[in-house]
Amino acid sequence: MLGEIKVLLQEPLTAAMLTPTETVVLWGLHHPYWLIAIAISLIILLQLSISLAGQLLRRFLKWLSRSPFSLGRWLLTKTTTGETSQEQQVATILQRLNNLQEEQAALLAELKKQLPNQE
Numbered sequence: 001m002l003g004e005i006k007v008l009l010q011e012p013l014t015a016a017m018l019t020p021t022e023t024v025v026l027w028g029l030h031h032p033y034w035l036i037a038i039a040i041s042l043i044i045l046l047q048l049s050i051s052l053a054g055q056l057l058r059r060f061l062k063w064l065s066r067s068p069f070s071l072g073r074w075l076l077t078k079t080t081t082g083e084t085s086q087e088q089q090v091a092t093i094l095q096r097l098n099n100l101q102e103e104q105a106a107l108l109a110e111l112k113k114q115l116p117n118q119e
Contacts, residue, residue, distance in 0.1 A: 028035040
């Protein structure tokens, strides 16, 4: 059998008629150590890719199960923060108005003192 394979590989016309699968099989028969190394490498890569896909799926499902709670917490903080900031803005505006009113009263009192003196 190996003699026949050598004859097949030596004849260019016959080698051109081989399918890619036949070529790979013949190469594997002539390089068994490389074939074993490649097979082991492919098994390791397959195992790593399956493990990675499993981890990604697990993380996605965990994120998906937590997302309603995260969304609720985010909405709760946004609504309470919005009310708190509005209340703070209203309090700041009222404080500024009080300060301006007090300053206006002080200026009016000073103006009243100045007016009788000019007459």
